[in-house]
Amino acid sequence: MMNNSRRLAVAAVALTMALGLVAAPTTAEVNKPSASPEQVKAIETWTYTLAVQAATFAAPLVAMYNLRSTVAVGPKAKAAPNTIWRMEDISTPKLAAESGYVSPNLDVIYGFGFADLGAEPVILTAPDSGGRYYMIEIVDMYTNAFAYPAGGASGYKGGKFALVGPGWKGELPADVKRIDSPTRWIELQPRVMVRNEADLAAAKKVMQGITLQTLSQYSGGPAPKPVAYDYEVPRMKPGVATSHMQFDDPLQFWSIFSAAMNENPPPASQIEALLPSFKYLGIELGKQWKPSDVNPLILAQMKKAAQQIGPLALGTMPLAGTLKNGWVIPPANTGFGGADYLSRLDVAVFGLTANTATQAIYYSGVLDGNNQPMTGAKKYTLTLKPPMAYAKPVPPGFWSVTMYDKATSYTTPNPINRYHLADYDNLKKNADGSITIYMQTASPGPDKESNWLPTPKGPFYLIFRNYAPDASVSEGLKDRATFEGPPGVMPVGGK
Numbered sequence: 001m002m003n004n005s006r007r008l009a010v011a012a013v014a015l016t017m018a019l020g021l022v023a024a025p026t027t028a029e030v031n032k033p034s035a036s037p038e039q040v041k042a043i044e045t046w047t048y049t050l051a052v053q054a055a056t057f058a059a060p061l062v063a064m065y066n067l068r069s070t071v072a073v074g075p076k077a078k079a080a081p082n083t084i085w086r087m088e089d090i091s092t093p094k095l096a097a098e099s100g101y102v103s104p105n106l107d108v109i110y111g112f113g114f115a116d117l118g119a120e121p122v123i124l125t126a127p128d129s130g131g132r133y134y135m136i137e138i139v140d141m142y143t144n145a146f147a148y149p150a151g152g153a154s155g156y157k158g159g160k161f162a163l164v165g166p167g168w169k170g171e172l173p174a175d176v177k178r179i180d181s182p183t184r185w186i187e188l189q190p191r192v193m194v195r196n197e198a199d200l201a202a203a204k205k206v207m208q209g210i211t212l213q214t215l216s217q218y219s220g221g222p223a224p225k226p227v228a229y230d231y232e233v234p235r236m237k238p239g240v241a242t243s244h245m246q247f248d249d250p251l252q253f254w255s256i257f258s259a260a261m262n263e264n265p266p267p268a269s270q271i272e273a274l275l276p277s278f279k280y281l282g283i284e285l286g287k288q289w290k291p292s293d294v295n296p297l298i299l300a301q302m303k304k305a306a307q308q309i310g311p312l313a314l315g316t317m318p319l320a321g322t323l324k325n326g327w328v329i330p331p332a333n334t335g336f337g338g339a340d341y342l343s344r345l346d347v348a349v350f351g352l353t354a355n356t357a358t359q360a361i362y363y364s365g366v367l368d369g370n371n372q373p374m375t376g377a378k379k380y381t382l383t384l385k386p387p388m389a390y391a392k393p394v395p396p397g398f399w400s401v402t403m404y405d406k407a408t409s410y411t412t413p414n415p416i417n418r419y420h421l422a423d424y425d426n427l428k429k430n431a432d433g434s435i436t437i438y439m440q441t442a443s444p445g446p447d448k449e450s451n452w453l454p455t456p457k458g459p460f461y462l463i464f465r466n467y468a469p470d471a472s473v474s475e476g477l478k479d480r481a482t483f484e485g486p487p488g489v490m491p492v493g494g495k
């Protein structure tokens with residue numbers, strides 16, 4: 001027969017269960033006193049803050065998982081692992097939506113390829129572009145751009161490179177240069193400059209010369225056993241970039257994070273310093289996270305954090321960067337956030353697989369010059385005056401300004417199919433040598449149409465890019481307090 005104290009304990013647990021605060025208890029849990037309302041509130045508060053920090057760490061990995069599903073392993077994959085999907089044109093609204101790639105550049109044609117280095121290295125062949133600007137960015141599953149075999153300081157002559165996964169031991173051919181990857185899966189993202197429709201065929205020729213082969217294919221040796229990929233398919237809100245992580249069920253964020261992390265563990269320093277705290281959320285390296293294993297009280301906080309992490313990333317951009325004249329001046333560690341988890345998060349959500357500052361610099365125009373949101377209901381101008389030190393490229397680099405729909409983070413249809421303006425365009429100059437760009441839904445008139453960048457009808461944002469920046473620009477980012485970025489986008493009429 002139960003004594004009174006045990007009977008009261010069981011009754012208290014039953015009441016707490018009825019209120020939906022905890023999962024079914026074990027025998028050991030029955031013998032523990034139930035939490036008071038004050039303790040329940042404290043647990044909710046603390047686990048929510050922990051879940052936000054865990055989601056901050058996890059989101060770049062989840063965003064890469066989502067992109068991998070779109071490109072390589074999902075039900076509508078564009079290119080199998082260890083091959084490259086080459087977009088046939090610049091990122092028009094249609095192609096941007098198909099790729100699921102947020103804030104795409106419009107000065108280039110893109111390639112997307114995910115390589116699985118688990119079984120053997122993958123050999124990358126890069127062509128000599130004959131001086132045409134192109135780059136090959138290689139990104140780990142935590143969005144760190146850890147190698148550039150072509151572009152910027154690597155030049156444009158190309159070569160052959162062996163991409164080697166963690167722990168692989170073996171011999172490589174003598175004619176390849178070794179590049180070690182921190183994660184099993186990597187993404188390769190070639191970009192080849194294209195000026196206009198007439199230039200497209202030549203740009204495509206360079207893109208076609210960028211190829212991947214497994215080591216066994218390259219050397220003619222025996223191939224490892226084929227890998228069967230059976231990954232959970234992200235179920236997302238349609239029409240929104242997958243890096244915004246708007247899951248139908250927010251808890252899928254956590255199951256995907258767990259699976260992706262177990263397959264691609266973070267650096268040992270992060271495993272030791274960070275992951276032990278995640279155990280309170282049921283997240284442990286080497287163990288697949290399941291919502292059924294987590295106390296519903298904690299699960300509710302994890303769901304809320306997963307729902308909010310995308311908007312939190314967009315809202316904290318001026319914290320990770322510096323807001324000046326409506327532009328976010330990026331942190332110097334853009335593209336390789338490492339253990340700066342906020343910077344890494346913001347870049348992943350807003351501009352997934354952004355380049356490092358030595359390769360390209362992105363100024364995000366999130367507000368106008370009055371620090372107000374921009375909308376197609378108004379007309380705006382952007383006047384660029386020499387010397388434009390923030391946009392100083394090293395030839396064959398360039399600068400450009402691109403327009404995006406704020407709701408989707410993709411380019412948006414417009415009457416003249418123009419999504420960006422660049423320094424190589426036939427831009428009309430003012431008498432003092434400055435350039436005025438007109439941003440509005442309707443044409444500003446025949447005399448200004450060469451400088452017209454059409455806007456969507458609703459909210460929009462801009463990205464000003466400097467590709468192959470001079471070293472003085474990337475160095476200047478290290479002191480953002482003194483760094484002068486682009487001038488403000490001003491509403492016509494001043495309001």
